[in-house]
Amino acid sequence: MGKDKKNKVLMSGNEAIAEGALQAGCLFYAGYPITPQNELIGYMSVHMFEKNGVFIQAESEIAAINMVYGASAAGVRAMTSSSSPGISLKQEGISYIAGAELPAVIVNIMRAGPGLGNIWPAQSDYFQATRGGGNGEYRCIVLAPASVQESFDLMSTSFGLADKYRIPVIVLGDGMLGQMMEPVQLPVASCQLPGKTKKPWALTGCKGREQNIVKSFYMREGDLEKFNLKLQGKYAQIMKNEQEYEEVDTKDAMIILVAYGSMARIAKSAVKFLSGKGIKAGLIRPITLWPFPVKAFQPRNRNICYLAVEMSYGQMVEDVKLAVCGKAKVAFLGRSGGGIPTEEEIINKAKTLSPKA
Amino acid sequence: MGKDKKNKVLMSGNEAIAEGALQAGCLFYAGYPITPQNELIGYMSVHMFEKNGVFIQAESEIAAINMVYGASAAGVRAMTSSSSPGISLKQEGISYIAGAELPAVIVNIMRAGPGLGNIWPAQSDYFQATRGGGNGEYRCIVLAPASVQESFDLMSTSFGLADKYRIPVIVLGDGMLGQMMEPVQLPVASCQLPGKTKKPWALTGCKGREQNIVKSFYMREGDLEKFNLKLQGKYAQIMKNEQEYEEVDTKDAMIILVAYGSMARIAKSAVKFLSGKGIKAGLIRPITLWPFPVKAFQPRNRNICYLAVEMSYGQMVEDVKLAVCGKAKVAFLGRSGGGIPTEEEIINKAKTLSPKA
Amino acid sequence: MTEKIIIAGSGGQGIMLLGKVLAEAAMFEGKFVTWLPAYGAEVRGGTAHCMVIISDEEIGSPYIDKADTLIIMNKPSLNRFSGRLKKGAVMITNSSLVTPEDKRLKAIGYPFTGLAVKLGNVKVANMVALGCYLAHKKTVGISSVLAIIKKMAPAGRSDLVKINQGAVDMGVNLSNG
């Protein structure tokens, strides 16, 4: 951040996501209001027209995600946003987008559940985002910004990845991130603008070429399995190439916190505090939740302990366990339903875990 | 099965589920047609009226799950059924049912995806069923029958568990199980009939008591977290008490197949074949997918190998890995998109894994 | 003993019923049995098939990769399923509509459709074929099949019972006679 005052704007996470999308060349947005992401749809409703893009307040989240399907099929960068209950409703649509291999960006500013729950921040839709809450064998790339600046920056990454792999990308934030304001440096340095990726598959009318079909249905025996294998190949590629994470002081750490999004901010404060107390603590902050950054968990000292910290009762921790695979201790601290593990709680838990030495 | 011819009826899995539900005292069904579970809704449309129950062909899967919410809120045993894309649409509704602590049974006769995919059998909605495809921190009990008889039998189990814990129960079958016919012994021996569980929380009109409210919304700070902790307590209870599985020849086995539902039938054939060839093979067949039967994976010989076999590219295998936690080898064989691992493929894979001895 | 049969033909030929009668008879005899239909959009355009497995032991997959017997009632079915026959296994064909050209296939052909027309109802071709099958593979007893036909018929339709039972008998006698 530093002292560079130029081009900095105080923005909320929701606004930064919207602005980031617009600067990344998003030309279609459809959404339905829901707290805590209303500033996002609000921002889009004003600024999309300035870009000559299309903004639609849809009649429902389901209509919105299927509109995104349509706009993307027609070849433009398209997105929707919502919060947890609304994202649940989009699951079939997301599955179709994955099945039709369409690029699309879906923003989930998570709130606490289950059901209507409340509007407070939470990270309880991790499983849904990373393992597909919809039907069938598909994945979405899942990105988790931890600051307003990163919320802005990751939008161009999202659209870039979506186009590159023809895959739905989920940006997973939470109510705190969506609502809070921070300074943001605009515009993004290297913007993966559209046009880089050609879209010969898009529906544009068949002038001068064969018919294009966008679909997820495979009628003939064997075809769907073949297609599924193709998808799996793509996913393997993404797992290999696209893991992103931030590491803080992990080198000599005996206790490594693992946290993403808003939660990671608090975990980082805790790490600083612990280090100050002479406890060798570090942090792994997954930026891609799928592919999960298993790379970051390459074998370390067997005596170290990972402490997954979540605004949930333990979802990402499963990925940590799967990555560590019994080769180190994995502990967990979490709260949900609007509760957020505090810096103090993290510090206390970490203290009980760090090997006496 | 044996030689007892009495009361045996040749039924499809879909019909057996419907009949099982009716015999378990289900008095409300709402559904929307989708292959391969149409015989289920068809059966209900005919036979529910004979029981003076309510059958509604809903305008959509979403309406259906919310009708189930309503009927259950009013105190009757209620269910819906669908197949994968339709189940995706029900995710918000299931989350609400979990959040309102309502008993309900949801049948998913899985088909291959993603998107429209096709109507062939698959097991690719395991993650969705076991980890909640909907928003928030909730669980459903998930039961996976492997035969038509068991499809029938588990319906009374399902309604019993749903009432006992006030929780949604998912019965997870696949197109093969739903479509195939086998002999079924009627009626079920010990039927967990309704009426056993009192429902003082049900909406019946407030005559002679305080107002009842069925809801998942918690407005005041702290209340939702408290409620979430209560749910977690319930889930811990269920994990402790309700794990169900079948074990075949696991005692001395050096290779243990893990498979559920239709897949387990084929795996069982493979185990028989392998044993015949002198390879010490066994099978763990989870009947409850959540709670996953971790009990069945208590420490064994470190040299054994678990082989998870699925009609998917690897979903249940994560639960196997989490249960085994690095203490034994875990291998995987899977096909999806309509492809089903054959007995031969399983045998070949198992042979490559079984320790040479 | 495990017997895996694929039965295939066109929509109106009573393919599913043929399979169900066989399966019911097996159940009647206390055997393990599975019956698996083709389903869904596959059925459009008029082809139909089902798979029946009868065994003394618990049955694994109801799906048949390689069949012990094929019962083929029309030409498209031959093309689709002839590759599914185990080596040296038997194929029963409805020679009114189809005759395998590939001489390596061990086919037992009779004009089931023609014979059914003679019996006065083209729809019982399936039962003639069933009888023919039973004469070759004694998977279940003829008497069980006859009893099942009676059981499955709608009340008061003894005419249906009679013609169907007659068709089975005719099928049985084709190769016996």
Place this chain on the structure above:
Amino acid sequence: MTEKIIIAGSGGQGIMLLGKVLAEAAMFEGKFVTWLPAYGAEVRGGTAHCMVIISDEEIGSPYIDKADTLIIMNKPSLNRFSGRLKKGAVMITNSSLVTPEDKRLKAIGYPFTGLAVKLGNVKVANMVALGCYLAHKKTVGISSVLAIIKKMAPAGRSDLVKINQGAVDMGVNLSNG
């Protein structure tokens, strides 16, 4: 330096704006800053609050459990937030509408609303409070705040700029004078 401020009052009092002006000024000075509003149905019924953190270092949670300063503009806000103050920390109160009874609380009270009315616009009570706050905690410079007020005003509304800046000045001078 890290300063955590909770600002609370009723809907029409410009609570959010107070926080934003402060946050913008901090950003203008190159500081790290976060601003977190109360949101959603919480806002119904007329209470409003926001949380501002200003620091020389990266900021963890924007949520404030224990505040270095409270700015309390009405009575319900006092009840809700008085427990959130760090031991010995300062509370700035709008004595036109609220005066803490608990004598242990270290409260600096001035009648911001009353003073704003005197300035000719009840709505600038928030800026008077901001000035008062800045006089006590020099988290950001007064000049930065005045610049931000100018920047944030709609074009052509120099009247607004003037009265708001005047209100800040008045607030600054309350305790200075």
Place this chain on the structure above:
Amino acid sequence: MDKIYAHPKSLRDLPTHYCPGCGHGIAHRIIAEVVDELGIREKIIAVAPVGCAVIAYDYWDFDCSEAAHGRALAVATAIKRVRRDNIVFTYQGDGDLAAIGTNETIHADNRGENLTVVFINNGVYGMTGGQMAPTSLLSQKTATTVKGRDAQIHGFPLKISEMLALLPGVKYIERTSLHSPQEIIKTKRAVKQAFSNQIEGLGFSLVEILSPCPTYWGMAPRAALDWVRDVVIKEFPLGRIK
């Protein structure tokens, strides 16, 4: 001295979370009065929406269910079908009933479910901060139509009651308003009719109530009521629709 206007029994004596001058409070009271007058408090089951009225169950003192946003009529259909002797109604906003819930609304009506619906048309999404509702007026400024609703882009104000009236399953539809005591009395009469119809088993009845949202109309409460009287009813004429 007689109390001639008393707090209805079915309404708890609590402060509500609604903004000053919000029509929801009036509508809640009307329902409570009707429930008292018909003596059905112990039989009634309400289905509350997701919208500003989400916690209506905290104010009414009778059995209530929450429903997911837009699904109130699916929930109510099931409750009524399994409990024929209870009186079941939904209370829904315009977003709930006429946007996300359009499908459930139309098909419950078309099935002729013996239900009562109180439909609060305030032309805006109150709960989420004043976005456009299907019923927002042309050129109405909302959080998502800052330049005003434009038919070309956002479509027209949706007259769902008129559409529903076409369905043979529907018994009674009336549009009323809260803009004056006189209209409130008419509204109450209509609500009573809608409940009486259910008691008599006559089928689906709906009352659409034009209701002010002073907060997101950006008006003082009185001005909001005048706006209903002078402007809203031009687009949404009052009276019996079926």
Place this chain on the structure above:
Amino acid sequence: MDKIYAHPKSLRDLPTHYCPGCGHGIAHRIIAEVVDELGIREKIIAVAPVGCAVIAYDYWDFDCSEAAHGRALAVATAIKRVRRDNIVFTYQGDGDLAAIGTNETIHADNRGENLTVVFINNGVYGMTGGQMAPTSLLSQKTATTVKGRDAQIHGFPLKISEMLALLPGVKYIERTSLHSPQEIIKTKRAVKQAFSNQIEGLGFSLVEILSPCPTYWGMAPRAALDWVRDVVIKEFPLGRIK
């Protein structure tokens, strides 16, 4: 010798998967002919439904998108909004358009999207085995109404076209039938009108086509057409609705 009735260019010369006598085949051909005649094959983008016509894209030789069951009009809305120069239409069954998709249908219409809809009303869910559709006739026997549709339980045949006609965003709605060559010619005229409207930017146009499903009506193809002529059009009268 001139070919006076030829296979349209926009329709592939392939056997279809439809049952003998199914109306979908006729409707596909009509659309292909209109597309050819209007010379818009290279501009057109079709949105196919989930229903028996799910693979319509295999038959038409122009750009096509699948849409999830019921969501064709959401998909089409977006395509048209981002590609104003293309001609976009949906082809939907009665389950797709008037059951699960009711909400998308009504709101796309209400927004007055400049789209064309071909709505195949065959009174049944063909794809899934002949269950009741919203448009099934009273006392019609289906897989889920074995004793016939009963208004008390299953509701009434839904006249969604009449409902849609109320919406100001809708330009043109006509109901036609396939029961004779004459009616087929009228249907084609209507479909052409619906496309021409879009080309001229006039707004939402829908043609509801009464179409036979011999398989799930349990009738021979000819009998099914006679049934349309003698029975179905009594409930669903032909002609211009708007």
Place this chain on the structure above:
Amino acid sequence: MPKITINRDKCKGCLLCISVCPKKLISVETSLNAKGLSPVKFKDNGECLGCAQCAIICPDCCIEVYK
């Protein structure tokens, strides 16, 4: 003589009652209530008609009417 009572602490000061009282008997209080809002008060000068217009329009059910 008819009169009304106003539940001061529930009153949100929306002023709707004021706008409908034919006798202008209701006015804003200067002191705030527990909610921190300015409630309204009734002037019991014997002119009240007991017409209940005020009660009927009150969104917060603050007013009861006696006759």
Place this chain on the structure above:
Amino acid sequence: MPKITINRDKCKGCLLCISVCPKKLISVETSLNAKGLSPVKFKDNGECLGCAQCAIICPDCCIEVYK
């Protein structure tokens, strides 16, 4: 003289063409086509009107008409 051609292998034998031909020039074939169905055939006896009724109603687009 007008006439029609029938794509025998695409024909599904629905018989709709037969039902509309004013001259009764179309009839069922006894032999089956590739699909295993009984297609229809045209009697080219010079009576064909080229009215295309048969082609218009054919759901499988099997018929072309020449004049």
